[in-house]
Amino acid sequence: MKNRKTPMKEQSPESRRRNFEEVALGYTLEEALEEAQRCLQCPTHPCVSGCPVEIDIPGFIRKLRDGKLEESYRILKSYNNLPAVCGRVCPQEVQCESRCVVGKMKDSEPVAIGRLERFVADWAAENLEEDVKPLAGSKKEKVAVVGSGPAGLTAAADLAKMGYHVDIFEAFHKPGGVLVYGIPEFRLPKRIVEREVSYIRKLGVNFHLNTVVGKTVKVKELLSEYDAVFIGTGAGTPKFMGIPGTNLNGVYSANEFLTRVNLMKAYLFPEYDTPIRVGKKVAVIGAGNTAMDAARSALRLGAEKVYIVYRRTEREMPARREEYHHALEEGIEFLWLTLPIRYIGDANGNVEAMECVRMELKEADGSGRPRPVPIEGSNFVLEVDMVIEAIGQGPNRVLLSEFPGLELNERGYIKADEDTGATSVKGVFAGGDIVTGAATVIKAMGAGKKAAQFIHSYLTGEWNPWQK
């Protein structure tokens, strides 16, 4: 058996750094079969417990190995409503693959579970005429799902499969949440999200776009018209450094930059109406996945130089290794141990430089990571004409401020039971980033899945945590 993952073809760094097409090209059938052979089909299958939605991983890989692709897909889909998405954006290296027995062997890499998941989902999209039956509506109870990101889509799909009438409310003009406004085309093509959404539509879920719950539809109405509500509105409010010059022109939140580019297709301006200002020298502040996405998008828009500026080091960086390597290959420059302290503008209010200070790492802080401390007198000025702050997000206040009785935690997110998603309001559940703060697509899906099960238990009267 080979001890390395079967490599997946990618666009070369030279060509992809100037286009928005997908970077990773996926396996061929031969490559997928070869990789599937590496799975030991071990009886303990620790990979499954590493998956937030507990996919029967050995099961789908076995069917694939045996050439039974449709059966393989059925297994995947029975656990995961969005396999083509997860196969692309899940951090498998810290989830399923991190527990793979093959990966524990000397000099051996784990089975490429994510790549196989992607292969099977893409194969099905091309080869299966899916005969999806509208399952929603056979039961009389109605469930409202607020937000159509990964958590909301998952909860809606599962509830529809159980026969509930499901209405999903989305503020934007397109469903998908972070999958459409946040994650760029080159990492997750929008047609894939559309495909997964159309499957959920076919299940009979009603999508209400351009609908802001709390504004367009009042919470009171929702609570009186639906038997249960699931809130999956995400962590949608960008944080800003708040240093002098934050409101200069050319300083963006990653959310704004990515929304303009991904959802509004500003990279096709002026064919599309939404503009974006593309800097020649761009600094992205932060080193999470969003920062990588923003930096690589800026490069594709034509920036000559893109820096990622991070106050800690490569070791503490929260981004996925794979995305970091992609960014490095494409020529993004990383400025570690660097903190911007001031943006400098020209007479018209356009950013033209930023003052930074070098940092050193001291003993760990409350987060367990080493604490970065400024080195006195190390200030320097970096010439930049665009800055994208990707330093995290807070809870979106629009719904929360309009929801009487909904308890929030000290960070302003919804207080919801970790296992069930139940909130302080009877019949109201929540999950995903609006509960945990910014996390991953698959964690949000896991929360949506669990909540769907407990909404079912609640609606059938088996379980009621609000009963005194």
Add this chain to the structure above:
Amino acid sequence: MGGTALNEIVKKVKIAEDVFDFWIHSPSVSKEARPGQFVVIRLHEKGERIPLTVADTKPEEGLFRMVVKVVGKTTHELSLKKEGDTILDVVGPLGNPSEIENYGNVLLVGGGVGIATLYPIAKALKEAGNNITTVLGARTKDYLIMVDEFKEISDVLLVTDDGSAGMKGVVTDAMDKLFRERKFDICWAVGPTIMMKFCTLKAREFGVPIWVSLNPIMVDGTGMCGACRVTVSGQIKFACVDGPEFRGEEVDWDELLKRLAQYREQEKISYERFLKTAGESE
């Protein structure tokens, strides 16, 4: 009997040079909108999202009103729509409603299409028992809108740059005159940003508190992008969810004016390209 489609333009009237008055079918917006709130619209698949104020509502008919001035590509395209056409996306109402109370004597100052934003606020203030005086300003008589509607609910003073209607001058001249004549408890100013800045200075000169309705560049309108951020009392605020109304005295006007100019180049490219193709297709 054919029903009215969602987001259908039920009525469209040109009410001044480059200014169009629309009634749009949207039961939810017409039912929920309160004075001071706005919608975000998108005209077609390649369109941008732009915020427009809700100028009036008829909930019993499911209609809301918006008054739009042609300033660039999207507003020009909207102005070419006909009755019976629909707008692809309308989302709202967004933002916080105006703080309507019985203040006593209220001065309202409107400039350009800001006059339309002011209208539902004026009606609500009137209903709350206030004495209302309105200053309506425009470049010339041809750009003045909604004068009769304001006359029904308030004392109206007109101001034009060239004196073609009412006083010759700018709205702050009228404010000055009124502030010297009598006491006002509070005022509102809605119009071009530069006008609101100078109205704020004038109000401050006479110690009268002032509300303004900001119209910065927005994308989503629900607090998730931060494009519309303004500095208010030294803090970063999002006009879409913290506003759009703020106390004028607290706004960093010069920063806002610069932020509004941030896409001027792209706006020009987009508009010229549009005018060229629109011309060719004629």
